[in-house]
Structure formats: structure tokens, C-alpha cells
Amino acid sequence: MKKEFLFVLGLAGTLMAHADDYPYLTFLDTNGTEQSVVATGLVITFSDGQMNATDNNGKVTTISLSDLKKMYFSSATSAIDSTGTEEEAKDSEVEVFTLAGNSLGKYEDIRQAKTALQKGVYVVKHSHQTLKIAVQ
Numbered sequence: 001m002k003k004e005f006l007f008v009l010g011l012a013g014t015l016m017a018h019a020d021d022y023p024y025l026t027f028l029d030t031n032g033t034e035q036s037v038v039a040t041g042l043v044i045t046f047s048d049g050q051m052n053a054t055d056n057n058g059k060v061t062t063i064s065l066s067d068l069k070k071m072y073f074s075s076a077t078s079a080i081d082s083t084g085t086e087e088e089a090k091d092s093e094v095e096v097f098t099l100a101g102n103s104l105g106k107y108e109d110i111r112q113a114k115t116a117l118q119k120g121v122y123v124v125k126h127s128h129q130t131l132k133i134a135v136q
Contacts, residue, residue, distance in 0.1 A: 022073035032134025089126040097123040
């Protein structure tokens with residue numbers, strides 16, 4: 001009985017220590033765009049079909065619940081902050097880059113780029129804005 005108690009106590013301590021290894025909460029939307037926020041002190045609220053994640057500095061990240069595919073804790077932030085949306089890039093010329101920063105070329109619009117690209121995650125620039133896309 002004592003051994004079982006010590007095992008459960010050790011397992012619980014391991015799980016709590018393991019959770020501390022993930023300082024970010026990452027949101028993945030249905031377009032494949034990821035956004036990471038610092039998990040410490042994060043306050044999440046829901047209203048009118050939207051999720052609002054407010055960090056310690058008061059910065060609010062808003063995601064439509066219908067667009068939210070997955071959220072998970074991660075040890076690193078996605079280093080690319082999206083400053084635009086695929087909808088904004090649908091009718092404008094885009095330049096596509098690998099995550100390493102290598103240019104893959106320019107395309108008429110985001111649809112043409114996604115058709116031409118292999119499966120993977122890419123950075124797209126358009127009209128002085130950037131976004132991260134996933135081609136599946």
C-alpha cells in the first residue's frame with residue numbers, strides 16, 4: 001500500500017513538473033495559421049462565438065470558435081506572427097517563403113500559390129503584410 005501511494009505521489013509530481021515545461025498556448029485555426037500566447041497569467045473568455053485570450057500585458061488574441069481547429073501547450077512560440085489573413089490575400093499578388101526564409105517565388109494570389117506548393121507550412125507576404133499558411 002505504501003509503495004502504491006509513493007508511486008502515485010511521484011507520478012503526480014512528474015505530471016505537474018511536466019506541465020511547467022510548456023510556457024505557451026498555441027492556437028491552430030482551420031486555415032493552418034498558428035498563434036502562440038504566453039500561458040502564464042492567461043485569461044480566456046468566451047462570448048458571441050469568439051474566444052478572447054488576454055495575456056499579462058493586456059494584449060487580447062481573438063479567435064472565432066468556428067475557425068478554431070486545435071489549441072495546445074507548446075515549449076516554443078511559433079516565431080511568425082500573422083499580421084494578415086488569407087481572405088485579405090485572395091485577390092493580390094503574394095510572395096511565398098519557406099520557414100527558413102528562402103523565397104519560392106511570386107504568385108498571382110494565394111489560391112495559385114497553394115495549388116503550386118507541396119504540403120507544408122509557408123510564410124506569405126502581400127501588401128506589406130505577412131501570414132503563415134499550411135498547405136495540406
